[in-house]
Amino acid sequence: MIEITPTSHFRKHWLIDPAIVFLNHGSFGACPRIVLQKQAYLRSQLENEPLRFFMRDWEPLLDQSRVCLASFVGADPEDVVFIPNATTGINAVLRSLDINTGDELLTTNHEYNASRNALDYVAQRYGAKVVVVDVPFPIQEKQQVITAVMDGVSDKTRLVLIDHVTSQTGLIFPIQELTQQLGSQGIETLVDGAHAPGMIPLKLRELGATYYTGNCHKWLCAPKGAGFLYVQRDRQAKIRPLSISHGANSSRTDKSRFQLEFDWTGTDDPTPYMCVPEAISLMGSWFQGGWDELMQHNHNLVITARKLISDAFSHQVLAPESMLGSMAAIPVPDGLQVWNYLDLHDVLLDKFGIEVQIVPWQFPPGLLVRVSAQIYNSINDYHKLIAALQEISK
Numbered sequence: 014m015i016e017i018t019p020t021s022h023f024r025k026h027w028l029i030d031p032a033i034v035f036l037n038h039g040s041f042g043a044c045p046r047i048v049l050q051k052q053a054y055l056r057s058q059l060e061n062e063p064l065r066f067f068m069r070d071w072e073p074l075l076d077q078s079r080v081c082l083a084s085f086v087g088a089d090p091e092d093v094v095f096i097p098n099a100t101t102g103i104n105a106v107l108r109s110l111d112i113n114t115g116d117e118l119l120t121t122n123h124e125y126n127a128s129r130n131a132l133d134y135v136a137q138r139y140g141a142k143v144v145v146v147d148v149p150f151p152i153q154e155k156q157q158v159i160t161a162v163m164d165g166v167s168d169k170t171r172l173v174l175i176d177h178v179t180s181q182t183g184l185i186f187p188i189q190e191l192t193q194q195l196g197s198q199g200i201e202t203l204v205d206g207a208h209a210p211g212m213i214p215l216k217l218r219e220l221g222a223t224y225y226t227g228n229c230h231k232w233l234c235a236p237k238g239a240g241f242l243y244v245q246r247d248r249q250a251k252i253r254p255l256s257i258s259h260g261a262n263s264s265r266t267d268k269s270r271f272q273l274e275f276d277w278t279g280t281d282d283p284t285p286y287m288c289v290p291e292a293i294s295l296m297g298s299w300f301q302g303g304w305d306e307l308m309q310h311n312h313n314l315v316i317t318a319r320k321l322i323s324d325a326f327s328h329q330v331l332a333p334e335s336m337l338g339s340m341a342a343i344p345v346p347d348g349l350q351v352w353n354y355l356d357l358h359d360v361l362l363d364k365f366g367i368e369v370q371i372v373p374w375q376f377p378p379g380l381l382v383r384v385s386a387q388i389y390n391s392i393n394d395y396h397k398l399i400a401a402l403q404e405i406s407k
């Protein structure tokens with residue numbers, strides 16, 4: 014049930030500028046005050062006695078967080094390490110793999126630019142070829158994703174890099190079906206799940222990805238700099254962090270080399286990782302049905318918003334509801350299609366106080382407005398966006 018109130022009563026839990034209609038949770042997330050307070054406390058503990066914190070407290074705190082996160086994403090703690098963000102996860106995997114000249118690295122035209130750059134980088138370095146398949150948008154059903162990817166596979170395909178939830182178009186890709194089909198041909202999958210944790214339920218044990226990286230600072234609402242990497246147990250020995258540190262020659266046998274290496278990559282602020290349990294329990298406490306209800310709420314809100322915006326400008330919706338989580342991309346009004354996307358973003362922000370992502374999509378329908386729905390949003394926020402777009406279109 015979508016609350017019809019001018020502002021969501023959850024808004025007070027965030028620091029977000031009250032003057033801004035914030036419709037872009039997707040880009041960087043936003044962290045609730047209570048979680049930030051926890052982080053401030055942990056930071057004060059660290060600075061109070063840095064040696065005690067790093068030599069004694071750090072590892073048990075990190076391990077507790079790992080157990081909590083692993084349970085949330087449906088994985089064994091042994092298979093999960095913390096990293097600052099999904100970009101780090103993508104790079105760590107790609108730069109650890111044995112890639113040979115002539116190998117094909119497959120991805121889609123929806124892939125996030127930074128991850129695509131990392132793929133191009135390793136391809137260039139090892140003389141491999143990047144194969145990009147086009148997943149249609151507008152899209153009618155998930156089978157179109159499967160067909161596009163499987164049609165791009167050849168006997169040279171070494172790895173598929175694929176988003177779980179696409180950044181620009183907000184689509185949920187059918188990862189489990191893909192890992193099954195690709196796995197049966199011996200092809201590894203690196204899943205870019207930057208948006209998935211906290212947006213859609215995750216069961217990594219069943220999903221079948223060889224490698225999966227996700228962010229906790231987006232939809233899980235942990236502080237910035239909290240992400241994770243999951244690697245199937247039999248592949249862990251090969252995957253090394255971007256910074257080689259103490260773990261590389263540790264004589265410890267109580268943890269895998271994978272964990273020893275990733276857990277310590279040099280002195281840094283580990284408090285984002287240690288706040289993940291706080292974010293999971295806080296956000297999960299706000300609805301009687303816990304996270305499932307929260308995710309369903311955000312999904313319902315974005316579906317309602319998408320219909321309102323599409324109807325206001327007489328556009329068809331671009332994807333089935335079942336392929337959306339809590340972001341949706343909608344064409345901007347026809348009269349605004351000729352705008353530069355950055356200019357349109359800036360006018361919405363500077364003149365109307367609306368923060369929303371404008372996406373220059375490569376094919377018709379052209380410019381898209383990608384809205385996010387988090388529990389601090391209300392329907393009224395999307396009405397304001399419609400009114401602003403109508404005003405700019407005049």
Ligand SMILES: Cc1ncc(COP(=O)(O)O)c(C=O)c1O
Pocket residue numbers: 039040041098099100101125127128176178179180205207208228
């Ligand atoms: C699909 C996708 N992958 C990767 C990233 C990168 O996330 P980060 O900057 O936290 O590494 C994003 C960020 O929006 C994304 O949407």
